Amino acid sequence: MRKKIVAGNWKCNTTVQEGVELAKAVNELVAKADAKNVVVVLGTPFTHITSVVSAVDASLINVAAQNCAAEAKGAFTGEVSAAMVKSTGATHVILGHSERREYYGETSEILNKKVALALANGLTPIYCCGEALSIREANEQNAYVKTQLEETIFNLSVEDFSKLSIAYEPIWAIGTGVTASTAQAQEMLAYIRGLIADKFGKAVAEETSILYGGSCNAKNAPELFSQPDIDGGLIGGASLKAEDFLGIITAY
Numbered sequence: 351m352r353k354k355i356v357a358g359n360w361k362c363n364t365t366v367q368e369g370v371e372l373a374k375a376v377n378e379l380v381a382k383a384d385a386k387n388v389v390v391v392l393g394t395p396f397t398h399i400t401s402v403v404s405a406v407d408a409s410l411i412n413v414a415a416q417n418c419a420a421e422a423k424g425a426f427t428g429e430v431s432a433a434m435v436k437s438t439g440a441t442h443v444i445l446g447h448s449e450r451r452e453y454y455g456e457t458s459e460i461l462n463k464k465v466a467l468a469l470a471n472g473l474t475p476i477y478c479c480g481e482a483l484s485i486r487e488a489n490e491q492n493a494y495v496k497t498q499l500e501e502t503i504f505n506l507s508v509e510d511f512s513k514l515s516i517a518y519e520p521i522w523a524i525g526t527g528v529t530a531s532t533a534q535a536q537e538m539l540a541y542i543r544g545l546i547a548d549k550f551g552k553a554v555a556e557e558t559s560i561l562y563g564g565s566c567n568a569k570n571a572p573e574l575f576s577q578p579d580i581d582g583g584l585i586g587g588a589s590l591k592a593e594d595f596l597g598i599i600t601a602y
């Protein structure tokens with residue numbers, strides 16, 4: 351059975367000290383809750399990872415980076431490589447978030463390299479895709495997301511593809527308080543699963559965890575997570591408060 355995953359994306363929020371406190375609070379709540387069937391991931395800033403990894407119980411909480419370099423190592427000032435991320439104790443890396451694509455010019459070509467390096471270093475990519483409002487309004491979201499997948503992760507071997515998770519995040523729903531309707535989210539995730547089946551076979555498609563992201567919170571999570579193709583969420587704003595985040599983790 352494919353994994354249920356609830357991943358927090360803290361983005362550029364919290365100091366190291368605040369992040370450690372938040373991680374400890376999440377750890378404490380998860381330890382008390384009955385959430386054994388959910389893989390919990392905290393996507394922290396690079397600076398926090400080592401401290402957060404030390405502060406949590408690895409059997410309850412996984413830690414992710416929100417990015418990694420497109421090069422293995424060398425003269426790339428300010429970059430953090432996949433090997434460096436792995437050496438912190440992080441297990442996952444969020445790649446291709448729309449904010450990285452939009453504000454930092456991450457193209458499919460760059461993401462190809464990042465995904466390959468993450469996998470080569472034993473990190474699990476949480477690969478993000480999703481369309482802008484204008485594309486949704488033109489009803490071109492399926493073709494758009496298909497191209498994103500084809501250009502970045504559909505060229506992987508079946509073996510490598512089987513290691514990653516996908517997060518569908520419509521840009522118009524991120525941080526806006528406007529969640530995609532349950533039907534819109536389910537429809538897109540079923541579509542993505544169909545594309546995976548066409549490309550890698552039905553068995554691989556059935557095992558791939560596909561998450562929804564975009565203004566997901568403790569209130570709307572139960573309905574979203576009740577859908578057959580929604581295997582969890584990538585959570586921004588609501589992952590910054592331990593109780594809110596727990597409400598999503600226990601929404602199954």
Ligand code: PGA
Binds near residue numbers: 519524527563564
């Ligand atoms: P949000 O962000 O939950 O604040 O909408 C989701 C994301 O960008 O991953």
